[in-house]
Structure formats: C-alpha cells, structure tokens
Amino acid sequence: MHDIATIRANPEDFDTAIARRALEPVASRILALDTQRREALTKVQEAQGRRNEASKAIGQAMGQGDKDKAEALKAEVAEIKAAMPRWEEAERKAASELEDLLAALPNAPASDVPAGEDEADNVEIARWSTPRTFDFAAQEHADIGPALGMDFETGAAISGARFTFLRGGMARLHRALGQFMLDQQTGQNGYTECAPPVLVRDEALFGTGQLPKFAEDQFKTTDGRWLIPTAEVSLTNAVRDQIIDTARLPMRLTALTPCFRSEAGAAGRDTRGFIRQHQFEKVELVSIVRPEDSEAEHERMTEAAEGILQALNLPYRKMLLCAGDMGFTARKTFDLEVWLPGQSAYREISSCSNTGDFQARRMNARFKPEGEKKTVFVHTLNGSGLAVGRTLVAVLENYQNADGSVDVPDVLAPYMGGVTRLEPAA
Template identity: 60%
Template sequence: MHDIRFIRENPDAFDAALARLGVAAASPEILAVDAARREAIQKAETAQAERNAASKEVGKAKASGDEAEFERLRALVAAKKDEIAALEDEARQGDAKLAELLMGLPNLPLDDVPDGADEDDNVEIRRWGEPRAFDFEPKEHYQLACAQGLDFETAAKLSGSRFVVMRGAMARLHRALAQFMLDVHTTENGLTETNAPVLVRDEAMVGTGQLPKFAEDSYQTREGWWLIPTSEVTLTNTVRETILDAAELPIRLTAHSLCFRSEAGSAGKDTSGMLRQHQFEKVEMVSITHPDAALDEHARMTRCAEDILERLGLPYRTIVLCTGDMGFGARKTHDIEVWLPGQDTYREISSVSVCGAFQARRMNARFRPEGGKPDFVHTLNGSGVAVGRCLIAVLENGQQEDGSVLLPQALHPYLGGKTQVTAKGELA
C-alpha cells in the first residue's frame, strides 16, 4: 500500500511512476477523497469542542435559574452529538474509500527498472553455463522413458488437469531436490527454516498483496481460509502487526511448502507435463530488512537462487523485469530462467523481488531505529527455487539417448549414492 503523505507531497511524481506501469493517473481521486475525509475529521473535532464547551455551561444555566438558556444549551449539546456522529461516519467512509483506492494500486518501480510493455522488453543481465549440445533430439521431461513415475492420467482421475502423481524415483528425486535446497539455504546462506500453515486468513493475503485485487488467482475454503499461492504469504506475515528492534534485522526465512494457484487466465498455456500446475512445491526465501539494506539484500537473495542452479549444473540466465512484466507488489524483480533443452528455451524457475515498504505498510510491520520513531521495514521474497521446475530441468538437461537421466553430483548424497535414473524409471 502507498503512503498517502508521499502522494500529497508528490502527486505528479506518483502519477508519473504509475504511468510507467501503464496505470492511469490516480492522485486526483485519491487526494479528493483524502481532503474530504480530513475535512470531516476536522469538523468533527470542532463540533466536539463546541459540545464540550456547551456541556460545561448547561450546569451553570441550571444553577442560575435561567431556564431558557438551559434548554438552548441542552438542545445544542444534543444537536452537536448528532452532528459529530454524522461527521465521524463520513470520515469512516472516507477512510474505507481511501484504503480501497490505495490497496488497488500496484507498487511503484525503482528508477533503474527498464520501461517496457511485456516480457519481450525484459533485459538480460547475465547468464551462466553453456547449454549442452545433444547428438540426438532432446525430449521434454514427460516424454522421457525414465519419467514413467510422473503419472498425469491418474492425477486427472483424482483431481482434473494440471496435477501430477509422482511415484518411485520421480518422487524421491523431487524430495531430494527440496532437501538439498533447504540444506544449502539454512547451513550456508543464513536462512532460518520455517514450517508454517498453508491455510491463512484474509489479513495475511491482504498483507502481501494477493487480496483484494487477485482473489481469482487463489483458492478459498468454505470456512474462509485461503490456500497459500506461495509461502511468501506466511513467512512475510510472521512480522505483521509487530514493532521489531533494529538489531533484529535482517530476518531471513526459508520454507519448503505446498503452493496452490488457480492459474486464472492461463488456459491453453503449458498444458502438457508439470510446468504449470494448480498444486506444486517451492522452497521460498523471505527477508525482512532495514530500508537501507534492501537493495543489497536483493542482490544477495538473487545469488542464493543462482547458486542452487550452479551446484546442479543447470544453465540459466538472469533478467530484470521491465515495468510491464513486474508483479503487483514489486519495486524491482530479477527472474532466473533455467535452460530446458526439451523446449529449446529458458523458462522461469525463480523470481526475486524487492517490495520496499509496500507490504509492510499493509501489514503494519515496523522496526524501531535506535533513538528514533518506528518506521516500516522493507520486505523481499524469492524462490530458492521452484522444486517441480527444478525436477524438470534436471531431467531434461541430464537426459541420455536411451531415455535414462544422469543426475547432478550434488544430489548423489541425498539419493543414497545413486547417480542416475534408468530408462526403466529406477534409481541406480
């Protein structure tokens, strides 16, 4: 959510930043609503002062026997009570309208974010690894002989499209990848492993920006809980309604969790295989930082995700998203795209975003500088990385002509020393 004080003081700059995102100028309506609510508050305060003054005079008029003045003052007190109630209601409605307007607007991009309309305008900043030259036509993950443990047919009977049942070597390899990521992040990258609910209340989804604007992208239970689209929601909201000591920052968290997305608007995209699922798993990273440290933390988190892919020997490229492709809550985003030889292209496997105070203001998450007043923390989030997509990348990059897959050395200790998945779908 945006700071109304910033908009009051910088309306042109605010609208110019929105224009970079393709969003129409919003300051005129926001400032009009804000001015009306502030006027109502001021009038209510004035009326309250007048009521208090009249109330003090009522007793004096009664004691002096001035019945006419007594009745006049008593009527004035009653009228002021009604006037105050009406003005306070007007102010409450103004507060609600202002919150609605501010909640519906995306975060403002940093100055160095490239302008652009869509993903075609994203800017590559580096790449690592050389895509393997195959002496045969590489296949997509679901076409490999060894991937018979990826059962989409049974999943469709159980749940419909965009689900998968994993068995045998595929299930174990998927688990090994998540364990490997968690071990690296907790033992080397300084993140604290966290296991949190996957069902959350409205307030948590509002806090990280999924609500109210993107309700259709998530699933809600009959009891009103939301299934998390990513553990960014739970990890970030652990500091909701909290004032931290500056010495506690940064807070760095990681979690391996189930994630649920309706994939609204993605009909017909990536329908084969497990690239785009309604239920999937991620190892998430979240950082809560001092404002001055946020950009350095963004670079650090990006390196944490890149390092996972490098240890697995998976070629990737890192891009900075343009204004037209950034998410709702981000000020700047690095996407890391892994090479998938079966598709002959790079596909997103991690997205690392710095959000400034945007989420913190929605959550009322603050810190107290030494000797200073509480200020909003800055929040960051990123995949470290998407487990299912990493499984796809491992399978496709390690595939052999006979349908078997050679596995990255970093995973061997997690698989009991096994080094490959055979064409029969067995670890060996």
C-alpha cells in the same frame, strides 16, 4: 500500500511513477478523497469538542439557576448529536474509498527498472554456463517423464487438470531437490528454516498483496481461509503488526511448503507437463531488512537462488524485469530463467523481488532506528530458492540420455540413497 503523505507532497511524481505500470493518472482522485476524509474528520472533531463544552456548560448553568441558558445548551447538544452521524458516515465513506483505491494500486517501479509492457521488454543481465550439446534429439520432460514415474493420467483422474502423481525414483528425486535446496539456504546462506501454516486469513493475503485484486488466483476453504500460493505469505506476515527490535534485522527466513494456485490468469498456458500446476512445492526466501539495506539484500537473495542452479550445473540467465512485467507488489525484480533443452528455451525458475516498504505498510511492520523516537517501516523481499517442480523439469531435460534414462546430479547423491540414474520402466 502507498504513503498518502508522499502523494500529497508529490502528486505529479506519483502519477509519473504509476504511468510506467500503464496506469492512468490517479493522484487527483486520491487527493480529493483524502481532502473529503480530512474535512469530514475535522467536522466530527469540532462537533465533539463543542458537544463536550456545551455539556459541561449545562451543568454550570443549572448550578447558577439559569434554566433558559441550560435549555438552549441542551438544544444545541441535541442538534450536534443529530448532525454528527452524517459527518461520521462521510468520514467513513471517504476513508473506505481511499483505502480501496490505494489497495488496488501496484507498487511504483524503482528508478533503474527498464520501461516496457511485457516479458519481451525484459533485460538480460547475465548468463551462466553453456547449454549442453546433445548427440540425439533432446525431448521435453512431458515425453520422457511418464516412463520414469511422472504420472499425469493418475493425477488428472484423482484431481483434474494440472495435477500430477509422482512415483518411485521420480518422487524421490523431487524430494531430494527440495531437501537439498533447504539445506543449502540454511547451511550456506544463513536463512532460518521455518514450518509455517499453509492456511491463512484474509489479512495475511492482503498484507503481501494477493488480496483484494487477485482473489481469483487463490484457493479458498469453506471456513474462509486461503491456501497459500507461496510461503512468502506466511513468512512475511510473521512480522505483521510488530515493532521489530533493530538487533533482529536483517531477518532471513526460508521454508519448503506445498503451494496452491488456481492459475486463473494462465488459461491455455503450459497445459502440458509439470511446469504450471495447481499444487507444487517451493523453497521460499524472505528477508526483512532496514530500508538502507534492501538493495544489497536483493542482490544477495538472487545470488542465493543462483547458487542452487550452479550447484546443479543447470545453465540459466538472469533477467531484470521491465515495469510492465513485474508483480503487483514489486518495485524491482530479477528473474532466473533455466535452460530447457527439450523446449530450446529459457524458462522462469525463480523470481526475486524487492518490495520496498509496500508490503510493510499493508502489514504495519516497523522498527525503531537506534537513537530515534519514531518508527520506520521495514523493507521486505521475497524470492524462490527454488521452485522444486520446475527444477525437477530442468534436471530431467538437461540430464536426459538417449535411452530415456536420466542421470542424477552429483550434489543430490546424499539424498538419493545410492541411486545415480532414473531408468525408464520396461
């Protein structure tokens, strides 16, 4: 959510900022609604004050035997009571329209975010490792996966498109990846492991920016709850409506959870294989920090995600997203794209974003700096550390052999019970 005081002070700057998101100027509309709300609220407050004064004066007039004055005051009070609902409704209407307008606007990009419309305008920051050279034609995971236990047909038969049934060594490798990531983020990177709910209320999704604009991308239960699209929702909302003790900052939280996305906005994309599923697992990273620490925390979080790829020896590149390709709540985002030899392309495997105080304002999450009386909104950050399914895809494609088998990365040995290679079924 945007700060209305900042918009009042710098409407032109605000319009310039959101123009980088390809949005039309909106500050004048915001300020008009804000003026309507404030004027209506002033009238309500003035009417309440006058009503209280007149009511008190009625008693005084009655005590002095001045019935005419008392009756005149009663008539005035009645007139005020009759008029107040109109002003109260005007204030509610303007406030509601203002809130809806602000809630629908994405975060403003940071000053160092490059201009651009889509992924074609993203900027490569760095690359790590050189893709492996194969002495055979590398295959995509969707081709080698079925013989190893990646059962697309059974998943579709049970649940429909974009669901997969993993069996045997494939299921174990998937579990090993998630456990390895979680151990790495907690043991080496200082994140606190959490086991949060995967069903949340409307206000939780509003707080992290999925509602109201992206409702169609979510799965909703019959009792009005929502399945989380990412553990970011549960972890970030852990500080909702709180004034956090400064000594607790920075807070670094992580969780390995199932995630659920309808993929309504991705029709026709990655329909084949395991890359874009309705149900998947992900290790999520969330940081709650002081405003002055968020830029450094963003780099730290991204490095924590990179560490998983490096430990698995998976080549990747780091991208700085342009303004037009960032998520709704982000002010700056780094994507990590892993090399998939079967596709001969880099594909996103992690997205690490600094949202500034955008989510904190929606959640009313604050802290009180030492020596100050006023509270300040925290900054929140989130990132994948990593998406387990996409990492499984990357391992299958980068560690494949000519006979259809797949070697298990060395760092996963403690999680695989002695299994060092997945062999295709006879």
